[in-house]
Amino acid sequence: MSAAAPVARRVAAQASFETRAILRNGEQLLVTLVLPVLVLVALVRTSFIDLDTGGLSRIDLVTPGVLALAVMSTAFTSQAIATAFDRRNGVLRLLATTPLGRSGLLAGKILGVLAVEVVQVVAIAGVALALGWRPEGGALGAALGAGLLGTAAFTALALLLAGILRAEGVLAVANLVLVLLTVGGGVLLPARQLAGPLAHVAVLLPSGALGEAMRGALLDGTVPAFSVVVLLAWTAALGAGAARLFRWH
Amino acid sequence: MPLSDATALEPAPADAASPAAPDDAAVRVRGLVKRYDGRAVVDGLELAARPGAVTAVLGPNGAGKTTTIECCEGLRSPDAGTVRVLGLDPVADARRLRPRVGVMLQDGGLPTGVRALELLRHVSAMYAAPRPVDELAERLGLHAFARTTVRRLSGGQRQRVALAAAVVGRPEVVFLDEPSAGMDPQSRRAVWDLVRELRADGVAIVLTTHLMDEAADLADHVHVVDHGRVIASGTVRELTDGVGSGHPAGTxxxxxxxxxxxxxxxxxxxxxxxxxxxxxxxxxxxxxxxxxxxxxxxxxxxxxxxxxxxxxxxxxxxxxxxxxxxxxxxxxxxxxxxxxx
Missing domain, CATH: 3.30.70 (Alpha-Beta Plaits)
Incomplete structure (x- = not known):
């Protein structure tokens, strides 16, 4: 009787497959790697945008936000687009009929996102360190936690979108939302610097919560509890929505 | 021909009368109903497929072929009726069935950004003892485009990769949804040869098609499906040999x-x-x-x-x-x- 490979091997194979697919895709690389690094260099090395650094160096203020942007681009935009096209092309259905199954597919996707994020962090942190970034040594654990919480919330949003909209729609929405959240979602710079009511709204958005969490971790060494609650709430709501509404066909 | 003539060709419900009798069918569909938005696409369909045989589901577009197959693959849940594959429920027992069932979807279902052989190796990694990828690639002529991304393959080449992915796990049951759509004659021959080899190895093969020569050349048993029901069933010979044509037997x-x-x-x-x-x-x-x-x-x-x-x-x-x-x-x-x- 034919048998399945062990579950760990199946999921690892899928994770590696997903990671390679993203890292080999030009547009995906543009969004996940080139864009965050460009934003980092632009915000640190130019003065087109007047930053209120509150006494910090530009690089110390900006790097946490860029890392948050990187999480958003991979867990949300890149994953939403990849999953939407896989869904349209029947890839999700085909893989679901192999021993991988739907749960293995999901696990592989999440691990693939985390693997791409490791590549992003290495690249962004490398450039940031070269530009003079000096993160607090003890803050890395908190930053890791913030990244994982943000990944959970934005992956759930990605799967929700990919599971209910047409692939072309997801392509448009996922990119548009990334731009809107980057500009007005409190991710790159502290939410309180946003104009008027946006400052209060942004901290309730997953983007603002992730940005604040990452800045809290890397600037103060602790993740604000409020951001944790906001991210967990978004993860629960979006995850439940995706589980209920995701259409495989 | 009026439908009443055709119903005479439906399989006799002999074993339905004795449900305790062991079922030697690898796939058994009884009274399958599947509705989309309240409209029954499959409407009381009966179907059986034996191990070591090719069973063709023949029908016009929209007859309910793909929906039936997707219920057998566990991709859709029936609204009524039962589906058993190797004696198991494709939805409830999915985890146990998946290693034993190979699937080739009508739209291929292949990721477009990866290379042909890379994809096949990936699918093979899901199984404990898959067929050797190189041997299978040789059989189906995949080496010629092994390093080409799926996106750049022709329709027939994609179909061959999809077929290879369906059989790489040494399945006991294989579902092929329009396997030779878009294939050139050489590809078709390679695919048919592989299907015959699987049959000789005792695999139950269920294929949907609207290609008459494919059904006529390959199938041991044909179910003609229309409007979600099997309207005729039998060997190709039985179907063409004047049964129901109005001529006396032997003519x-x-x-x-x-x-x-x-x-x-x-x-x-x-x-x-x-x-x-x-x-x-x-x-x-x-x-x-x-x-x-x-x-x-x-x-x-x-x-x-x-x-x-x-x-x-x-x-x-x-x-x-x-x-x-x-x-x-x-x-x-x-x-x-x-x-x-």
Whole structure:
């Protein structure tokens, strides 16, 4: 009787497959790697945008936000687009009929996102360190936690979108939302610097919560509890929505 | 042909009367109903597939073939009826079934950004003891485009990769949804050879198709599906051998392809030349120009008499075949109608 490979091997194979697919895709690389690094260099090395650094160096203020942007681009935009096209092309259905199954597919996707994020962090942190970034040594654990919480919330949003909209729609929405959240979602710079009511709204958005969490971790060494609650709430709501509404066909 | 004639061809529900009897079918579908937005796409469908046999599900577009197969694959849940694959429920027992069932989807389902062989290796990694990828790639001629991304493959090349992915895990049941769509003749031959090899190894193969020659050449058993039901079922021979055609059993046909406009009365009389049989036992028709159907008690002498008549009239036939009154395509069109849909 034919048998399945062990579950760990199946999921690892899928994770590696997903990671390679993203890292080999030009547009995906543009969004996940080139864009965050460009934003980092632009915000640190130019003065087109007047930053209120509150006494910090530009690089110390900006790097946490860029890392948050990187999480958003991979867990949300890149994953939403990849999953939407896989869904349209029947890839999700085909893989679901192999021993991988739907749960293995999901696990592989999440691990693939985390693997791409490791590549992003290495690249962004490398450039940031070269530009003079000096993160607090003890803050890395908190930053890791913030990244994982943000990944959970934005992956759930990605799967929700990919599971209910047409692939072309997801392509448009996922990119548009990334731009809107980057500009007005409190991710790159502290939410309180946003104009008027946006400052209060942004901290309730997953983007603002992730940005604040990452800045809290890397600037103060602790993740604000409020951001944790906001991210967990978004993860629960979006995850439940995706589980209920995701259409495989 | 009225539907009442066709229902005589449906499988006898003998084993339904004794549910305790062991079921040797690898796939058994009973009373399957599947609705989309309240409209029944599959409506009481019955189907069985044996191990070591090719079972073709033949039907026009929209007949419910793909939905039926997707219920068997566990991709859709039936609204009513039961589906058993290797004795298991494709949805509830999915985890146990997946390693034992190979699937080729109609739209391929292949990720577009990866290379052909890379994809096959990836799928093979899901199984404990897969077929060697290189051997399978050799069989299906995948090495020629091994490093080409799926996006750049032709339709037939994609189909071959998808078939390889369906069988790489050494499945006991294989579902192929229109396997040779978009394939060139060489690809089709490679695919058919592989399907025959799987059959010889005892695999149950279920394929949907609307290609008559595919069903006629490959299938041990054909289910003709329309409007979500099986309207005829049997071997290709049973379907074409005049069953339900109105001719008495044992009556068969000599089919002659030659120049149009031959003398039909002369041709009708030909098989009985110099024999006791009265020529009224035979009928002759020219259903399309140059195709003649002589229906009657076909035997070797009758065939010789027909070819002698052709020789006498200086006619070189392109083909002379004996067999059922009709081709599978005739049967199919009679059953499902000739209107476009």
């Amino acid at each position: 068969r046909t000599v089919r002659v392809e030659a120049t149009p406009g031959l003398d039909l009365d002369g041709l009708r009389a030909a098989p009985a030349t110099g024999r006791d049989t009265r020529d009224t036992a035979w009928t002759a028709a020219e259903p399309e120009p140059g195709v003649y159907l002589l229906t009657g008690p076909v035997d070797a002498a009758a065939l010789a008499a027909v070819t002698a008549w052709l020789a006498e009239h200086g006619v070189l036939a392109r083909s002379v075949t004996t067999g059922g009154a009709r081709t599978l395509e005739d049967v199919f069109l009679d059953l499902t109608g000739r209107n476009l849909r």
